[in-house]
Amino acid sequence: MTWRKRFSALSVLGAAALICGFGPASARSWDEIVSEARGQTVYWNAWGGDERTNSFIDWVGQQVQTRYGVTVRQVKLSDTAEAVSRVVAEKTAGRDDNGSVDLIWINGPNFLSMKDKQLLYGPFTQLLPNYRYVDTAGKLSNVTDFTIPVDGMESPWRLAQIVFNYDSSRVRDVPRTIKDFVPWAKAHPGRFTHPDIRDFMGATFLKQALIELAPNRERLQQPVSDNDFAEETIPLWSWYEQLSPLLWRRGEQFPANGPAARQLLNDGELDLSMSFDPAEAAASVESGLLPDTIRTYTLSGGTIGNTSFVAIPYNSPHKEAAMIVADFLLDPATQAHAQDIRVLGSFTVLDLDKLSAVQRQLFADLPTSPALPANADLGPVLLEPHPSWMTRITDEWMRRYVK
Incomplete structure (x- = not known):
């Protein structure tokens, strides 16, 4: 029909x-x-x-x-x-x-x-x-x-929901929590990165890390205050300081957006990338934009999703x-x-x-x-933080990492 x-x-x-x-x-x-x-x-x-x-x-x-x-x-x-x-x-x-x-x-x-x-x-x-x-x-x-x-x-x-795409022909051990990214990147230096934090996909990666690392994630559902921002982001910046030099090009350059990161995965410059579209890898394999060895997964505790x-x-x-x-x-x-x-x-x-x-x-x-996850494979959908957190995180990352 x-x-x-x-x-x-x-x-x-x-x-x-x-x-x-x-x-x-x-x-x-x-x-x-x-x-x-x-x-x-x-x-x-x-x-x-x-x-x-x-x-x-x-x-x-x-x-x-x-x-x-x-x-x-x-x-x-x-x-x-x-x-x-x-x-x-x-x-x-x-x-x-x-x-x-x-x-x-x-x-x-x-x-x-x-x-x-x-x-x-x-x-x-x-x-x-x-x-x-x-x-x-x-x-x-x-x-x-x-x-x-x-x-x-x-x-x-x-x-949309955060997923991670990896090339199964090159790696099989993948990070299952945010904390796992640091030891994984030490074992695979330069083989992962995120889009520029000024792009929504890059900012969302930091928000995912914030949710997993924040001492009190309930505060993230409220408008950000100076005190809450300082307290809740201490573990985030400590974690990112360890991860940053292990990223692609030592964290000194970033792909502009998700499609640019996908191209790096296709070119073999990355073994692991991310997307806000659970079907992106499967669709990209179908259209020849990614090799058929790409697989998709989410983190064990769930990932941020939105509509x-x-x-x-x-x-x-x-x-x-x-x-x-x-x-x-x-x-x-x-x-x-x-x-x-x-x-x-x-x-x-x-x-x-x-x-x-x-x-x-x-x-x-x-x-x-094979690259398409079922709904059950996506795991829990984590709620987005209040929009004010995204603005503050982006500004703080730029202050710390943009020369």
Whole structure:
């Protein structure tokens, strides 16, 4: 069965869902929103550093154009803060009705910033027919973004969790806890590194270490204070001082981001790398970007996980079309397509128990790979620290290690 036929078979699902009384659009039915969206163009501001994701966004644009008459234009960002700054500038200039951003791929500190500044449209998620399939009980990161309640102001579309990828043709002993990285790196000097800490992946590696090493990790769920930061990061910096000179190029240079680190693994310069996408290695093997000897695992105590969301700025002129895209991203057929390692490999945000047998079969039919972990292999998902910790850790690392 082709994807076009699968979408056709599932197209009526969710159309009759009752729309709850959320947000300014609550007086309209979903059919009215669909009608108003036709002919609109959605300027989707999204990180453009991964070609597979860019290709998926292109595919989404083709689908919603065919089905709803909505055009999607990706505005490729190197940092989500670029779009946030643009909306802030528009608000300052009084441009409240005709903004340049319709949809943002967002989470973490950027979401907190926009929510606090009242720069977001919504709540809107309960207006989306496909939102009823979202796992809001077993995947708490779908409703809490870096400790901040989502409150319907952003819609989930893909899951992320830290995993580590290694070349099984060269190494078999891999570090299973953060503390294990120092003795492992001593035995394999220069064969591991993390992305630049100014990149979210690099910062997340330090947050993972902080969670495992902090004397009182409960403090990490609260906004950071000077006293807490000093006390909770003492073991982190002690550990990193030992690890840093054992990293690739003695910790004096770092790959710019996750894809750059993946290339080093493919080139044989690294034996161990990391990713925030559990299916990245399998997808990369499938597309020839990594050798078929790559395997994926997580740490024994679990790793940080979060959800990627889309949000609609308060001054978007195409809110209806933006909601169409957000809802399409939650369609079970879209989620299954995205989880396909030949496409994107993103683990679904949906609760499969809420789906029909036909919808669940879409996931059951997906290809597998020796490099692809099962859900059970991922272990516990650790909650992100409060966003303020990420900012402080990044600043402190730069003070200590950027010459």
